[in-house]
Amino acid sequence: MKKIIIKILLLSFLFTIPIHLVYSQTKQKEKTLKGDLIDTEGLPVTDVTFSTDSIEVKAEIKESGSYRIQLNTTAQVVMAFSHTRGMKQIIYTGQRRANFIFESDTAVKKNVERETNRVKRDVNKYNNIYEMILAKVPGAKRNGNSIIITRGTQTLTASEEPLFIVDGFETQSIAHILPQEVNSIAIKRGTDTTEYGIKGANGVILITLKK
The missing domain is CATH 2.170.130.10 (TonB-dependent receptor, plug domain)
Known part of the structure; x- marks a missing residue:
């Protein structure tokens, strides 16, 4: 009976090692990227979703505009999409910090107004x-x-x-x-x-x- 128990314990130990190694390797392949999401006037932009190489990434975004995401080290491009300000992206080379700066709300409204006026002028011709x-x-x-x-x-x-x-x-x-x-x-x-x-x-x- 003792021999059977020893064999079971030994097998359990051997199977546990690979699991811990895989988990450890997975953790090592991930890096934290953090920074600020702001506009050109220094105001926070919080309606942002992140993706890396077209795959959405979960993000922690605070009201102050600071963010934190976990990235796989194989990621090459990090994109931040604001539903009101458009998209910004960076080339990811393993850096731990990067800021995304969007157009200010005033600039966005001016661009919309400019385009609207252009269309009106075009139509009125x-x-x-x-x-x-x-x-x-x-x-x-x-x-x-x-x-x-x-x-x-x-x-x-x-x-x-x-x-x-x-x-x-x-x-x-x-x-x-x-x-x-x-x-x-x-x-x-x-x-x-x-x-x-x-x-x-x-x-x-x-x-x-x-x-």
């Missing part, structure tokens, strides 16, 4: 949807109250207007659409129009409206 299409679709020409798409100096088929798809639906007329309502305009030609059959023979103009 057009008196109607046809002028907007002529400016944004290469090869488009005005033909009275309709549009034709040309290839060089010739239309694709008998000077007929293209198929208009607005928000995914075929539309007979686009005259009612205001330039201010348009989010984007795209065009499909040739083999890209096969899904529309003969209706798309003269090209397809895709219009997406603002929600």
Whole structure:
């Protein structure tokens, strides 16, 4: 009986050693990275998620903006994504500390306002949807109250207007659409129009409206 007990204890000891070694090696492969999440005005940014090489990493983030994450030493890029300020990243070379500095809230608002004004100026250049299409679709020409798409100096088929798809639906007329309502305009030609059959023979103009 004593021999059996000794064998059991010996086997238990032998199996325990590899487990401790693996655990120890795993711990050694991880390093702590910490620092501050702030904007250009020195204010804390706390709505941040971290990832390394496209894999999300758990983080401890305090109200002061300081953070702490555990990284595998094989990590190469550390990314910090703020839902309000965008993304910042660093090349990870084993350093223990790194700060991520985002645009200030004021700068973000100014950029949004600047882009909004640019879009408004762009839209206000057009008196109607046809002028907007002529400016944004290469090869488009005005033909009275309709549009034709040309290839060089010739239309694709008998000077007929293209198929208009607005928000995914075929539309007979686009005259009612205001330039201010348009989010984007795209065009499909040739083999890209096969899904529309003969209706798309003269090209397809895709219009997406603002929600």
